[in-house]
Amino acid sequence: MTSADLVQRLGIPSGPLFFPVTAYGADGSVDLDTYRAHVRQGVAAGAAAVFACCGTGEFHALTPEEFEACVRAAVEETAGRVPVVAGAGYGTALAVRYARLAEAAGAGGLLAMPPYLVVAGQEGLLRHYREMAAATALPVIVYQRDNAVFTPETVVGLARTEGIIGLKDGLGDLDLMQRIVSAVRTEVPGDFLYFNGLPTAEQTQLSYLAIGVNLYSSAVFCFAPEIALAFHRALIDGDRATVDRLLDGFYRPFVELRARGRGYAVSLVKAGVRMRGLDVGEVRPPLHEPGEDHVKQLAEIIERGYALLEEAQ
Numbered sequence: 001m002t003s004a005d006l007v008q009r010l011g012i013p014s015g016p017l018f019f020p021v022t023a024y025g026a027d028g029s030v031d032l033d034t035y036r037a038h039v040r041q042g043v044a045a046g047a048a049a050v051f052a053c054c055g056t057g058e059f060h061a062l063t064p065e066e067f068e069a070c071v072r073a074a075v076e077e078t079a080g081r082v083p084v085v086a087g088a089g090y091g092t093a094l095a096v097r098y099a100r101l102a103e104a105a106g107a108g109g110l111l112a113m114p115p116y117l118v119v120a121g122q123e124g125l126l127r128h129y130r131e132m133a134a135a136t137a138l139p140v141i142v143y144q145r146d147n148a149v150f151t152p153e154t155v156v157g158l159a160r161t162e163g164i165i166g167l168k169d170g171l172g173d174l175d176l177m178q179r180i181v182s183a184v185r186t187e188v189p190g191d192f193l194y195f196n197g198l199p200t201a202e203q204t205q206l207s208y209l210a211i212g213v214n215l216y217s218s219a220v221f222c223f224a225p226e227i228a229l230a231f232h233r234a235l236i237d238g239d240r241a242t243v244d245r246l247l248d249g250f251y252r253p254f255v256e257l258r259a260r261g262r263g264y265a266v267s268l269v270k271a272g273v274r275m276r277g278l279d280v281g282e283v284r285p286p287l288h289e290p291g292e293d294h295v296k297q298l299a300e301i302i303e304r305g306y307a308l309l310e311e312a313q
Helices: 003-009 034-047 064-078 092-104 122-134 153-160 174-187 201-210 224-235 240-258 266-275 290-313
Strands: 049-052 084-088 109-112 140-144 163-170 193-196 213-217
Touching: 034 049, 034 064, 034 224, 064 084, 064 092, 084 092, 084 201, 092 109, 092 122, 092 290, 109 122, 122 140, 122 153, 122 163, 153 163, 153 174, 174 201, 174 224, 193 201, 193 224, 201 224, 201 240, 224 240, 240 290, 266 290
Parallel strands: 049 084, 084 109, 109 140, 140 163, 163 193, 193 213
Antiparallel strands: none
16 A cells, blocks of 8 residues: 555545543543543534544553553544544554554554654664554654654655655754655655644644645644634635734733643643533643643633634624
């Protein structure tokens, strides 16, 4: 099966990519019923794809058994309406194990997280992702961030690897991304996918669009899908007035609040989901909950975001 076939098989359409949070009960265990409800709500709201047990879903905090149960639940709740992509990572042996668990649970693709702890060279990184891609029949999207940063030549090698169909960028180096896109376009022409994977990706998506990166993750979709959808529509339609209004009045204040605490890219999102009426519990350590004042500010930002939507009608 060619990379083009795998891209078509995964079939991610244009639209907000939904990274559901993982729900925990009062005792800290995974609450699958609430998680299922969260996934259902996201699909009903218009998610283009569900990325289960990834960064926002606290992949790092889940046991293999919890991971498989959550991926299976997401697959069952989407019922084939949108693709389900599961996170997989750590060292190569564990990454392969998680990849196979995701495949057994019915996932349609994998988001390959950075390797655990080590800072590896390009040759080792390429071998790691190739072994991971060879472990299942699932298409793989490689996540660039933290200790997994690639040269354009390495991404060309990834693009030439059977089973690897795309790159998600969580680094934010636009010069590097432009050179990556150019190198792959030159050396491996075809349907290689690119994703803006920065936290609150809407804040930078105008810049990513300029270099040909059309897909992006949306953590905001977890707790304010109407805002995320309105932004995406405006972006696609070239409605710059709406894009700027939401960036200035909602996304920038949210990003500035997110920057005030480590791990807030997850814990603030989870607080937002709870605020909208679904008790998904708190984050697991080593992440921590946002302070009371920050939660109050989040509520005000969300209220302002919805007021902006009403003003535009």
